[in-house]
Amino acid sequence: MLTCLGDADDTVAALLTGASGVAPLRFVDTEKLFVGFGYPIDDGDRERSFRASSWLTETVADAVRESGLDVSGKRVAVVVGSGLRELRSLERWHADGAGATLRELHFDAAVRAVLPEATEVLTVSNACSAGGYALALALDLLALDEADAVVVAGCDSMTESMLTMIGRVGDELVTELRPFDRDRGGVLLGEGAAALVLEREPADGRPVLARILGVGLSCDAHHETAPDVAGIVAAMRDAHTRAGVAPEDIDLVLAHGTGTALNDPTEARALTEVFAEAGGGLVTAIKGATGHTSGGAALMSLLVAVEAMRRGRLPAVIGLADPIDEAADLAVLAGESVPIQARIAQVNAFGFGGVNAVTIVEV
Known part of the structure; x- marks a missing residue:
């Protein structure tokens, strides 16, 4: 990238x-x-x-x-x-x-x-x-x-x-x-x-860096720009179903995290709802360091998730000092990067019009 x-x-x-x-x-x-x-x-x-x-x-x-x-x-x-x-x-x-x-x-x-x-x-x-x-x-x-x-x-x-x-x-x-x-x-x-x-599978024995277990989608059309908890939750659950995983199997989440008035609390509520019983893994986001890269955002977060799991270290959310109340029950990583032992990550990406995509990846 x-x-x-x-x-x-x-x-x-x-x-x-x-x-x-x-x-x-x-x-x-x-x-x-x-x-x-x-x-x-x-x-x-x-x-x-x-x-x-x-x-x-x-x-x-x-x-x-x-x-x-x-x-x-x-x-x-x-x-x-x-x-x-x-x-x-x-x-x-x-x-x-x-x-x-x-x-x-x-x-x-x-x-x-x-x-x-x-x-x-x-x-x-x-x-x-x-x-x-x-x-x-x-x-x-x-x-x-x-x-x-x-x-x-x-x-x-x-x-x-x-x-x-x-x-x-x-x-x-x-x-x-x-x-x-x-x-x-x-x-x-x-x-x-x-x-x-x-x-599908390299036939010549080349190394596999990661496996895409599933991508969940929803197009909720809730509003031209405002995200919707139900639409985001639907995409997350669709991703888990397609990937054959449960919330407790997810070790970390690369959040969409746009730093906007509506997206952050909405995404935090959706994550809290989906991972309420599982506890959930660490949550981070990269846009505080890279900005909102639009069409490239989902794949950039995906590659960062893969590298973080392969290297055993997760970057913190740049620009996060005082977390919002909606994220109180989430392990959002602020401050410095931390060592991790992780195998499965979830990558969130949400767009205008409720066009949502959630990827589950395994290393």
Whole structure:
């Protein structure tokens, strides 16, 4: 993956030390937008078009190479989750005359630049849970024998229109994203990409880093933007059923944790309801360090969960100092990273319109 903190190794290392990638925004009129900070990727002094596509290309290439997958003669599909696709490039084309073609606004060309053998490239645009939905679709493709392997990816860059929306809903300038904190001020955007290779079982003995046990989905349509406890609980329980696990089997939870007035208490209530009898494992979230990365968020949290379990150390929630009352019965990790012995993790991702995806992963 690529985040404001660097590549996958850099990102995990930074999370474990409590680092944050928050920084002043560039390339936009921050006074006009009333948003001055975010978690941007610093990739030059001038804004390039199709930044999300470039990160996607890099992470897909890295994932395929590191997996050791031999793509020759195999049906390799690619599913990309994105909340905004290449909207920023469209904005620049409209406002600044930067060149863009319709073909470039989809991710087919970006993927085929490094994986020309791909049998198909699908884009899933399911708001902030797009990466989770892409993973669910990939599982279906494998289960239906429509692919031998699936590259699952997610990506997004910041857009002026989304920054404008964020700036309209706050009374004060937000300087950091603080998940589950009583003094949270609201969401700030991050950007980047993540990718992984999913197979039923490597036939050539290549090592398996983790197993996706199931992805639970719900689309509750409760409200355009406000999350709903019942819809989130339904996705969690669907995930547990598909994975064949019970709440007491979950060792840790990577929460959605957006630092907003509604999401954090709603997610905390849902987690409390689902894990009430089981007690539940540790809960953490990464957006306080990476910002809200939209389409890439679910897969970034998934990769962090896998690495945390493999390394035996869990990062704390960056920006959390005084937990909200709704999280009182949850073991939300604040302060410093802690050693863990964990085998199964739950990864939450929720989007506008009640588009919810919950992943269960085992190492």
